[in-house]
Amino acid sequence: MKKTVSDKSRQRLERLAWYLDSSIKVPGFNARFGVDALIGLIPGIGDTLGALVSGVVISEAARLGAPKSLLVKMAFNVGLDAVVGAVPVLGDLFDFAWKANQRNVQLLNAYLDKPRETLVASRLFAWGLGAVLLGFVLLVGALGFLLVRALLAVVAGA
Template sequence: MRTARIDPAILDRLPIGRDPAAIRQRIEVMEKLLEGLFVIPGINRRVGLDALLGLVPVAGDLIAAVLGAWIVWEARNLGMSRFQLARMSARVGFDALLGVIPVIGDAADFFYRSNTLNLRTIKRHLDKHHPSTVTIER
């Protein structure tokens, strides 16, 4: 398996502040860890800790849900609306509920990426309300 290009020093350089730019960086790193840490050879599909944790019955799905909920918590710190937070929480909850089902949950982790969807929602909010945090993606 090929690993993603996450420099270990990135975790040391993550900002601790509560400003929108720091929150954006932390959320992007967490999403990359959860959804795109490895590339499966042959099919070139990215998977992360969410899919790997899903292989551990119950506890793995619970841990993945807690990490996904942390992204929602950071979105709350950005001042996102209750509707957006509810939608994001529902995505994480749906992903966790699917993960409880033995075989279907593992397939769902492979195809349904709640954290990526939540990151997109957060980026749209940041681009609209905090335009100084916009980053150019490669």
């Protein structure tokens, strides 16, 4: 049986995700981490480099026709990995647990196997993420307004 390009792409992405997230076994424990966690140990640029390498999975998903809402969900996984990974010590521990690349390959495989169900779930996620971000922007704006108002009251009273 001849393998399709999609099957070859899936295998290549699964192998890449495994190398990045789970290729190294911790001796004496039932735990694994990957090259992404090691790259993340490089101060200043490690998590950025890891995110760039993780972008390969997202770009391949786009090439295979994944919808924008799924790509947003995948980018969120990588972004969360990069942002939390940048926090000293806590971020390094997070890198061992949060396997963004393997999550993204699972999302892509789910989409390729059952596009309709995955599309609905990823759209709900994208809308929810948008609502959370909008709420955050409104909260920061309200806090900024209150801070300026308080500063003006202090200046006017002085």
